[in-house]
Every structure is written in structure tokens, then in C-alpha cells.
Amino acid sequence: MEYSNQQQIDDYILNRLSPEDRQAFELEIQQNPDLASEIQVHQAIQQGLAINRHRKIKAKLKKFHQSEFSPINNLLKGRWNKIHWSLWLILVALIIGLAWFIITLNPTPAPDQLYAQYYSPYSVSLQNRNSALEEELAAASLLYNQGQYEDALPALQALSTRAPEDMRLFLATGICQMELNQYPEAIQSLNIILERKDPLLSDQARWYSAMSQLAQEDYVSAKTSLQPLADDPDADHHEDALVILKSL
Amino acid sequence: MDTYTDHSLLQLLRSPAPQLQDSGLQQLYRQHYSMVEHFVRQNKGTKADAQDLFQDTLIAFFNKVQQQPDFELTCSIKTYLYSVARNLWYKKLRDEKQTTTINDHSDFISVDENPLEYLSTQEHVAEIAQLIAKLGEECQKVLTLFYFDNKRMKEISHLLKYKNDQVAKNKKTRCLKKLRNWIGEQLNMDHFLP
Numbered sequence: 331m332e333y334s335n336q337q338q339i340d341d342y343i344l345n346r347l348s349p350e351d352r353q354a355f356e357l358e359i360q361q362n363p364d365l366a367s368e369i370q371v372h373q374a375i376q377q378g379l380a381i382n383r384h385r386k387i388k389a390k391l392k393k394f395h396q397s398e399f400s401p402i403n404n405l406l407k408g409r410w411n412k413i414h415w416s417l418w419l420i421l422v423a424l425i426i427g428l429a430w431f432i433i434t435l436n437p438t439p440a441p442d443q444l445y446a447q448y449y450s451p452y453s454v455s456l457q458n459r460n461s462a463l464e465e466e467l468a469a470a471s472l473l474y475n476q477g478q479y480e481d482a483l484p485a486l487q488a489l490s491t492r493a494p495e496d497m498r499l500f501l502a503t504g505i506c507q508m509e510l511n512q513y514p515e516a517i518q519s520l521n522i523i524l525e526r527k528d529p530l531l532s533d534q535a536r537w538y539s540a541m542s543q544l545a546q547e548d549y550v551s552a553k554t555s556l557q558p559l560a561d562d563p564d565a566d567h568h569e570d571a572l573v574i575l576k577s578l
Numbered sequence: 579m580d581t582y583t584d585h586s587l588l589q590l591l592r593s594p595a596p597q598l599q600d601s602g603l604q605q606l607y608r609q610h611y612s613m614v615e616h617f618v619r620q621n622k623g624t625k626a627d628a629q630d631l632f633q634d635t636l637i638a639f640f641n642k643v644q645q646q647p648d649f650e651l652t653c654s655i656k657t658y659l660y661s662v663a664r665n666l667w668y669k670k671l672r673d674e675k676q677t678t679t680i681n682d683h684s685d686f687i688s689v690d691e692n693p694l695e696y697l698s699t700q701e702h703v704a705e706i707a708q709l710i711a712k713l714g715e716e717c718q719k720v721l722t723l724f725y726f727d728n729k730r731m732k733e734i735s736h737l738l739k740y741k742n743d744q745v746a747k748n749k750k751t752r753c754l755k756k757l758r759n760w761i762g763e764q765l766n767m768d769h770f771l772p
Contacts, residue, residue, distance in 0.1 A: 336751070344728050371761060375754075376725045378706035380696035383722050384637055385707075387603075391633040394604055395611075 339365075343372050444574050445544040451477075451509060452534055454502045456489075463493055474502050479509040497528040504538055513542040533559060533566035540574070549578050581609060584655045591643045594737050599640075606636060610656055613684065614663045620681045621667060631670075635663040638693035644727055653687050661686040662693060702765055709760045717753035724750055 341347050342355050359366050456471035470489055473482035483506040490499040504519035516538070523535035540555035552574075559571035582590075582605050590602025611632050618628035639659060642649055651658055664686050692698075699707075710718060719738060723729045729737070735746035 336754075340724075343725065371758070372725075374703050374706050375710075375721075375757065375761075377696045377699055377703045378710050379718075379722045379726045381699065381704070381707040382710045382718065383726055384694070384697065385711075387637050387640065388633050390600065391603065391607065391636060392629070394607060395629055395633070398604075398608065399611075 339368060339372055342369065343376060441544070441549055441578055442547065444577060445541055448570055448574060449508075449541045449545075451505050452501060452538065454498055454505070456496075456498055456502060463489060470502070474506065477509075479506040482506050483510065497523045497526060497531045501531050501534055501538070504535070504542075508538065508542055508545070511545075513546050516542045537567045537571075540571075544574075553578050584651065587655060588643060588651070591640055592647070603636060603640060606639075606655065606659070607632070610659050613656065613660060617660065617663060617683060618667060620683065622671065622676060623667065631663055631667055634666055634694055635659055638662050638666070638690075641693065653685075657685050657687060658689065660684045661689045665689060665691055666694070705765055706757075706761060709757060709764065712760075713753060713757060716749070717756065720746065720750050721753050721757070 338347075338355060342352065347355060359369055454471065454474060456467045456474070466485065466489055470482055470485040473479075473485060483503065486499055486503045486506060490496070490503055493499060500519050500522045504516040504523075507513070507516035507519060520535040520539045520542070523531050524539075528535070536555050536559055540552045540559075543549070543552035543555060556571040556575055556578075559565045559567050560575050562568060565571070587602050587606055590598050590605070593599055593602070611628075614632040614635065615625065615628035618631055619625070623631070636659070639655075639662060653661075664680060664682070668680055669692065710721070713721070716738070720734060723734045723737065724731075731743040731746045731750070734750070735741070735743050738746065740746045740749070
């Protein structure tokens with residue numbers, strides 16, 4: 331039902347009447363049930379509009395809360411604003427890129443590639459002008475340095491029994507045996523040097539023992555052989571030992 | 579986080595532009611939500627309770643600013659919001675018959691005890707609210723500006739970009755008539771008998 335005096339109803343609902351007009355209107359309300367009913371409908375509409383408005387604003391605020399206080403947003407806000415996070419991400423990406431670049435330039439070989447990468451025969455000079463075995467030593471040295479390991483080996487083994495104090499002979503013998511894939515025998519020859527604690531050739535003995543062990547894929551023994559070289563900055567093959575131990 | 583002054587926030591809330599009002603509400607949310615969450619969690623509430631309470635608090639503040647152009651704060655917005663939140667939370671605990679000792683961690687002032695009284699309504703009012711939600715967006719705006727925000731036709735025509743006051747008045751009349759008819763058709767009119 332539409333009440334004829336809509337203006338007056340609106341003014342009453344919205345407190346726009348003067349005190350006298352309000353009083354008069356309230357008297358009319360008391361005397362007119364239809365008018366009273368209409369006032370109540372309007373007051374209910376007013377409340378309904380308030381509720382509707384409240385719900386709409388609250389829905390917006392809920393949505394805002396979800397985006398503003400989401401875990402990601404909190405992480406980004408924390409102590410850092412988004413610009414700082416972007417800069418840090420760029421820096422981290424650069425560091426990772428640089429590390430990758432360095433690694434690909436200097437790749438660490440797989441354990442089974444270490445022997446091939448690091449082994450090379452030791453250049454031994456066996457000459458000894460003061461020795462009675464001078465000619466035999468020269469001959470064996472020539473064969474060894476020419477890479478004729480199969481011929482050099484028996485000569486070196488014979489000489490080592492006649493001159494057991496000459497650790498060079500055991501080193502050359504061990505390397506000949508390595509060249510001939512006689513790795514366990516090579517390790518035995520090289521161990522003689524270590525047992526005698528030769529100050530000049532012990533590092534080489536350890537190194538080539540490690541090479542023999544790598545060739546046999548005995549990585550545990552290779553690590554044991556290499557560790558003293560890695561621990562001593564003045565040792566021969568110190569840097570290589572460090573790199574190989576990292577691979578192992 | 580950029581911090582707005584209380585003065586600039588009030589200006590945003592009082593702006594006729596809905597986007598600026600939203601911006602003001604969002605900034606208030608950023609600056610003061612944590613305070614209310616801390617208060618609620620210190621007083622037997624959960625995070626969800628805190629969200630609900632703060633949103634209601636913010637709306638109560640917004641209503642005050644919008645409906646009373648001469649409303650002046652005698653304290654900081656932070657203190658005012660805390661005071662409103664505190665009252666609403668106290669009322670909720672009391673209604674749920676929980677112990678009513680409040681652990682305060684901030685200053686507060688005396689404010690309306692129940693600024694959201696319109697939410698505590700009878701069933702027929704809730705039904706009317708649902709009918710209003712079905713009106714077109716424009717009708718909702720016109721009727722809300724008139725009956726809730728107590729705006730004059732001149733201001734409504736300016737805000738909604740009507741040609742003149744009469745256009746706004748005609749629109750309001752049509753929307754009210756439509757709503758009135760729905761109420762007559764769909765609701766039990768016994769609720770409105772004196």
C-alpha cells in the first residue's frame with residue numbers, strides 16, 4: 331500500500347520535522363493504524379538498507395583481508411618490501427648463474443674418470459755416475475722414459491734387488507706395473523717407499539698408489555692414500571689431491 | 579607500508595567517490611587490523627573472530643563518519659577503533675555469557691555501546707534486507723543514500739550524476755514503490771500492524 335503523505339513519512343523517519351510537527355505527526359500515528367503500519371514498514375526498510383549496506387562493505391573487506399593477509403603477501407611484506415625481494419631474487423639468480431658457469435668451466439670429474447684425468451707417468455732419472463750399476467741404470471732409465479714399460483720392468487726389478495736403498499727404482503717399477511695394468515703389484519712396489527719413509531719420494535708413492543687404487547675403483551683406499559697429500563699444503567700433488575677427494 | 583595520517587584517512591572516508599572511500603577503508607585495515615587481532619586473541623577470541631570484529635568495527639566507524647558530517651574525533655583513529663572493537667567484543671562475550679573481564683593493551687574512550695544495533699533485527703527485517711539485495715544496484719544506491727545516509731535529493735542527484743533533483747526524486751519513488759510491493763506480496767504484513 332502506498333501512503334499518500336510520503337513526504338511526511340520520510341521527514342518523520344529521517345528526523346527532519348520540527349519538534350512541533352513531530353509531536354503532531356506522532357499524535358496522528360497513534361490515531362491512524364494504517365499510518366502506524368506504514369511507519370513501521372519504512373523503519374524496517376531503513377534497517378534493511380543498513381543491513382544490506384553492511385553486508386556489501388563487509389564482503390569487500392573480507393576479500394581485501396584475504397588478499398592483504400595471504401601467506402605470500404605476509405612473506406613479501408615481512409621486513410622487506412617487494413622491491414627488496416625483487417633485488418634479492420635477482421642477486422640470488424646471478425650467484426646461482428655464476429656458480430653454474432664456474433662449475434661447467436671446471437667440472438668435477440666423476441670418480442671413474444679421475445684416473446684418466448690425473449694419471450701421468452713420473453719422469454724418473456735413474457742415472458748415478460757413482461754407482462757400479464751405472465750402465466744398467468742408464469739402460470733401464472732409457473727404456474722407462476721411452477715408454478717401453480714391458481722391457482723396463484724386469485730390468486728395474488733386477489736392479490731394485492741389487493740396489494734396495496734406491497727408492498727411485500721402486501717408484502719406476504711401480505709405474506711400469508701401472509702402465510702394464512698390474513695395479514696390485516704396483517701398490518706393493520710403492521708401499522716399499524712408504525715403509526722406508528723416504529722423504530723425497532713418499533708423496534709420489536702415495537700419489538701413484540692412489541692412482542692405482544682409482545684404476546681399480548677402490549675409492550676408499552684411494553681416499554686414504556690421498557688424505558696425507560691433501561692435509562699438507564707443501565706436499566706434491568696437494569691441490570690435485572684436494573680436488574680428487576671432493577669428487578670422492 | 580605507507581602510513582596515512584588520521585586527517586587524510588578521514589578525508590578519504592568522507593569523499594563522495596566510492597574508490598576513495600574504499601582506499602581509506604583499506605588503509606585503515608592495514609594500519610589497525612593487527613591491534614584488534616592482538617586484543618581479541620588476548621581475550622578468548624580466535625583469528626576468525628578478530629577478522630569479523632575488525633570488519634564490523636571499521637564499518638561502524640565508516641557509518642559514523644558518513645552519517646555525521648560534523649563528527650569530530652577527540653582522540654586518534656587508533657584509539658577510537660580500539661574503543662569500538664572493545665565494546666563490540668565485550669557485548670559479544672556478555673551475550674555468550676562468558677566472563678567479562680577484558681584484558682586491555684591500549685587506551686580507550688567511551689563510545690556508542692551498540693553502533694551496529696541494526697544488525698540485531700527481527701526476522702521480517704532480515705527478509706526485507708534480502709529483498710533489497712534483489713533490487714537493481716541503482717535502486718539500492720538511491721534508497722541507501724536517502725534512508726541510511728540521510729542525503730538530500732540535490733546531493734543524491736550530484737553523487738549519482740542525475741540531470742537534476744527531480745530525476746533523483748522520481749527514481750527514489752519508483753524504487754520504493756517496487757520494494758513496497760514486494761514486501762506486500764512476499765511478507766506477512768501482520769509484522770507491521772500496530
